[in-house]
Amino acid sequence: xxxxxxxxxxxxxxxxxxxxxxxxxxxxxxxxxxxxxxxxxxxxxxxxxxxxxxxxxxxxxxxxxxxxxxxxxxxxxxxxxxxxxxxxxxxxxxxxxxxxxxxx
Amino acid sequence: xxxxxxxxxxxxxxxxxxxxxxxxxxxxxxxxxxxxxxxxxxxxxxxxxxxxxxxxxxxxxxxxxxxxxxxxxxxxxxxxxxxxxxxxxxxxxxxxxxxxxxxxxxxxxxxxxxxxxxxxxxxxxxxxxxxxxxxxxxxxxxxxxxxxxxxxxxxxxxxxxxxxxxxxxxxx
Numbered sequence: 001x002x003x004x005x006x007x008x009x010x011x012x013x014x015x016x017x018x019x020x021x022x023x024x025x026x027x028x029x030x031x032x033x034x035x036x037x038x039x040x041x042x043x044x045x046x047x048x049x050x051x052x053x054x055x056x057x058x059x060x061x062x063x064x065x066x067x068x069x070x071x072x073x074x075x076x077x078x079x080x081x082x083x084x085x086x087x088x089x090x091x092x093x094x095x096x097x098x099x100x101x102x103x104x
Numbered sequence: 105x106x107x108x109x110x111x112x113x114x115x116x117x118x119x120x121x122x123x124x125x126x127x128x129x130x131x132x133x134x135x136x137x138x139x140x141x142x143x144x145x146x147x148x149x150x151x152x153x154x155x156x157x158x159x160x161x162x163x164x165x166x167x168x169x170x171x172x173x174x175x176x177x178x179x180x181x182x183x184x185x186x187x188x189x190x191x192x193x194x195x196x197x198x199x200x201x202x203x204x205x206x207x208x209x210x211x212x213x214x215x216x217x218x219x220x221x222x223x224x225x226x227x228x229x230x231x232x233x234x235x236x237x238x239x240x241x242x243x244x245x246x247x248x249x250x251x252x253x254x255x256x257x258x259x260x261x262x263x264x265x266x267x268x269x270x271x272x273x274x275x276x
């Protein structure tokens with residue numbers, strides 16, 4: 001056990017990213033796939049903040065990128081949930097294997 | 105080992121443990137709750153790094169907004185309490201192998217690389233500094249991306265209404 005620093009946070013964010021990738025590969029339900037995408041976006045945010053704090057503390061650019069990623073993630077989640085609700089209305093299912101028709 | 109170190113390891117265990125449970129549990133509602141705890145852990149990590157503004161934004165947007173949205177959409181689309189169908193063993197094995205190989209590759213690259221930080225004076229991540237730079241139009245200001253993101257949010261708002269609205273003539 002060492003003093004926690006940049007490498008520890010990079011380890012956490014890499015692990016969180018690949019947990020999200022694992023969920024994205026295995027899940028076949030659209031809502032759980034959306035949750036995996038949220039985990040991936042969070043790991044990226046953690047990375048930006050860690051680099052800003054430990055390497056470029058004289059600037060705030062990593063912090064601004066994190067704010068913009070959070071805003072875009074909120075918009076993405078809202079759109080994805082609108083699409084999921086529309087799908088469940090048309091197909092009575094949100095399983096990606098059953099929704100194989102590109103028709104509105 | 106100081107108190108801050110113990111706090112760091114507790115937050116790390118919370119983030120990774122609830123992240124793993126969130127992608128492996130077969131109850132979709134539990135997956136949402138574990139995702140909530142993972143996001144709170146990330147917010148705690150921002151507090152640990154003393155970026156209080158980002159931690160507050162994380163709690164407001166992710167924990168208060170996106171997770172509630174996901175829970176509502178679970179109630180609208182699923183039979184809550186029903187288990188998700190069992191996944192194929194081969195697919196899970198392949199996904200775990202791919203994720204582990206990617207993780208090992210990234211960690212090898214990180215550990216072989218030595219990062220060199222700046223030695224200039226630190227900029228305080230206070231709300232005053234963030235606000236001044238966020239709406240600044242001079243070199244290094246973020247006024248233009250701010251406006252672009254606001255247009256994007258407006259477009260997303262309208263798009264959500266258009267996509268999710270129920271079409272009266274089409275319903276059976």
